[in-house]
Amino acid sequence: MRLLTHNLLCGPKGGYPLKLKVDSLEELEAEFDGEYVKRLIGKIEWNGLLSVLNDLHMQGFFKEIQMPADPPPFDCEDEELLKMLHHVLNEIKVIDGQLECPDTHATFTVKDGIPKMIFEDGDVGNK
């Protein structure tokens, strides 16, 4: 599950961002296309991205990644920022871990890179 995908997901009642706990992570290489990354700016939820990067930082996976507090504009020309955005969204993949809904506390496992987004009524966690 790439971090871009994480940003597209929510919990059973629409709650996001899903809190991420990582058991294993992979970094891959993906071709950079500036126009595509700019289009992604419109699709992602910026605070959700900052939040998941913080989750990863707190678990010791990265030293703090310098991301602006506010989303860049749609016509952003800052190549360095676009490349960094490309790296976090497309080149970081969670292999094993867990997602937790901030509202219902329902949990979803990630196994072999695939999140199990299946929720039975009565699956709500205890918190």
Add this chain to the structure above:
Amino acid sequence: GHVTMVLLFVYFVYEESMLDFRLPELQSIADFLGVPISWQGTLDSVFLLVEFGSLEGAKRVADRCMLVRGLFELWGQALDHPSLIDCLRKSPDFFDRHLTNKKFKYMIESFGRSYPRDKQMEMIEQFTEQLAHGGSVSMKDPDTILWVFEDVGRQMPPDVPPKQVYYARELHLSQSRKVAQQYTLKKRHYLGTTSMPAEYSFVMANMAQLKAHDMVVDCFCGTASILVAAGHLGAHCYGVEIDPRVLRGREEGKNVYSNFKQYNLVKPEFLRGDMARRFFWRAADTFDAILTDPPYGARAGSRKVNEKTMEKIIQDHKEGAHTDAPIIPTEGYELGDMLTDLLNFAGRMLRPGGRLVFWLPTTELYTDKELPSHPCLELLYNTEQPITIRLRRRLLTYVKTKKHEGEVATAPEYSPDMKSMEYQSDTYLSYKAKVEKKKAAVRKYKEDHGIPIVSKAERRREYKAKQQKVTQPEQECEAAPAADVQPQNL
């Protein structure tokens, strides 16, 4: 300004299951590439005169269309070769421009018939001599490639003359043939029973007008065979699948990622999810396209799970053997429910202008009343593909025309009695009559020739008994019961 159209002779693919898809695919790609296009009449076999905005545009269209073989400049047509030659003598300009002092080669192509090499050479000689068009033959490096086409028709007896013969100069052969060969299922590393043949996947991608960096989802992805085509076109792919076993595969190293590795394509994102409970997508308007071959459910006549198998599955599940596998649902995913789920999903998740392309299972008795609908989705194309005697399916292409407001898709009631309806269709009944006739003939033959008639059940019992004998020789030694032999009172 006024656009001067070029009139080209288009040579299409003949594939029994894709006949009705050729012109819709052509239209969809021409629209996508911004190439004006128009034609008259119908595509009865494989040839059609089509006007394009430009030759350059036509080439781009041909390369993307899986069902186009090539583009040609038509010089003449007639009912037979001698008439064709007469017709061509009246157009010396073509020959002056493309053959005088030029290198050429000929291709003979007959739709419905094949000629051995020497017969082809004979035809070529006839044309070359009688037209006396000059130029020199070059097989490797011709300036001009001339094709003589014959339209005979499928499965015609050898004495039937062609319906029409054509003489045309090759302008461009489509690159799509190479793509089809590259992605053929015959060489695919990971396949399942529902894997979609490459041509169909690419036609779906063309109906959806996919381009590089589009975000595409297959919400019933299975082995992700449709996403392979999307990946080739540079789309970012998402696959949703409820069953972990088809994603995981049955063998080490053969799973849903294997095909993308094989073709060196970017791996899709997969998610396990249930389309009936698709809560997990945060935002609307996310996807540029949805391409899918959904489960046909109750309509396809889902078989009842065998009772013993069912018990074992439940037992295994309780014992935790397959904790990951979903229990076989006691109610199937009804076709009507699946379609409303799919259209509601599309209505929300497609960006305005994005397309939904999917297969709808149906029969010979199809009417448009079977179509599902959604106020934000407009139906653009609807083409039929035969599958078996009883079953057909339709490739439907919808476009999202306005923003989504709530779950509002509707689907008609699909008769639960569809199975019996299928068995009453004319095609099935005439097929059944043929089978019965053949069985009666076989029975009569056996009677006339004194061959014993053995029932199917009896034959199966005999076969099983033979199998047991073959596999049991060792066991017989162990299993021979130690007979409790009592001394006889003699």
